[in-house]
Amino acid sequence: MTSSATTAAPAPTAQATPAISLQGLGKSFGQVHAVHELDLDIRQGEFFSLLGPSGSGKTTVLRLIAGFELPTSGAILLGGKDVTRSAPFERNVNTVFQDYALFPHLTVAKNVEYGLKLHGVPAAKRKARVAAALEMIRLPHVADRLPSQLSGGQRQRVALARALVLRPEVLLLDEPLGALDKQLREQMQIELKQIQREVGITFVFVTHDQEEALTLSDRVAVFNEGKIQQVGSPEDLYQRPATEFVAGFLGSTNLIDGALAAALTGTEQLVSLRPERVRVGAPAEGEAGIAGVVAESVFTGPGRRLLVTPDGFPEHSLLAEVPHGAPGSSAARGERLELAWPREAAYAVPRD
């Protein structure tokens, strides 16, 4: 498991103790094992994503860190301190909930102020910090409105302000953008990233959206069936998937095995080949390739997606994403052409 230099320059002193350390963490609900024997260190100041399909255990891990669930086994350390058995209100972490969980009967300002009041912050200071928090999310003008009077994106930002105003060691985000439409979600992704950089707090972000995880994170842990499949930078995960599941879950890929793999790479291993690394043309120096017939040709906007049946392997097909203007970008069904890709693009993946 590699973890290349991808951290957003955390303070050197903070590097020593991880912000969160999960040690042999397990959680069962009756007969169902939601989380299996999990070991994971999350660094200080890192934007860390827990990525996986629904039911993979990622949200359970987040709830364990927050303290809403108690683990069946293992330990949770926050900044080196064991909090495994602590109540949620004893942990210096805050959560942005999937449905925001804003108090419906309190105004935006009162919502943001609530935690400060509980922590005994004096009134004058509270006011200043609430104002600063609303400034940060660029919504100072909605302070006196009720949550029901806000749009989805505004509510999302208020939830963020409410959690960040307490200056937690770690901010936990449970699919916070899940309820927003695509355009707003992309805009919020950028904002989240900016805010995280500004405040320098460790973010633990749960999502099932692989694109979101790749764009936002310093590092990502990919979950499946209660286990971590791989931890690494987005690049690691995408270019060098450690398991068949990771290769298939992040982006689309050609998973090639059997005789075709042998013909293309010389071994019968399972191989992952990203469609965008495949081009149309004769293989050049250092490239591999194969000729075939276009079985399907689809316009995608940014380019054209070709499904090619390789010569001699009628039961297989290869996917290629061809950008506009590149050779093959107007290939039609039934056309014969050659596919080529850099040899290192065909990456051997262990079978699940």
Add this chain to the structure above:
Amino acid sequence: MRFSSLSKNTLRALTALIMAAVYVPLALVIMNSFNAATSSSFPVQEFSTKWWVAAWNNQGVREALWTSVKVAFWATLIALILGSMVAFALSRYRFFGRNTVNLLVVLPIALPGIVTGVAFSNTFKNVFEPLSINLGLFSIIVGHATFCIVMVFNNVQARLGQMNRGLEEAAMDMGANVFRTFFQVTFPGFRAAFVAGALLAFALSFDEVVVTTFTAAPGTETLPIWIYNNMARPNQAPVVNVIAAVLILVSMIPVYLSQRLTGADQLERKAAKQRKAA
């Protein structure tokens, strides 16, 4: 749905007829309470408030009223505590026998009052009396509490089922301990249902006759029992009319309030739905 004018008018007439069937007799009771004559008659020959004065000065009425208030108060209090706790247990936790407990809690409201009454009466006579334990008023209170609990339980449980538990988690997440979370987030969330349940329980206990008849010690009279016992007495019948008139007016208050409260709940729910849709 659209109606033809014929069916509209038919429905109107039917509604008026049903309302009249319910409310005309009540109106007659109120009117007769102002009737100067000793026996009820229609039309009223002479109006007077003398029976109201008589009722006010009637020692039996006063004692019965006080008994009823005490019984309803204690039965409601027991129902609030036990009913809310059961509602929490059943809606928030999964445990062995959960459905059975649910059924057992709701059953007393479906059980004929006479069965509950006989059962309690037997228990008190055959178990407590031989041990020379005199339960007095407490026997009526326990009898009433069995069905009052259901009122509170039903209201609170329904509300708890709709409550967003995320709000409680959010409060804890921001540093509120268990008590603060309960009193600042959880209780305000089901307060309306809690109060509505209390009002219904009180009203139900206040006019209960059957269970009371079987569980009251000799000589103990609640207001409904007093009415029942005095209705047939020619001299007391006009006073009964007055009491009935008062009870009609008084019982409207809790019903109105509990409707208002659950109505407020519904508004909140509607708003929540709109938020979700938005």
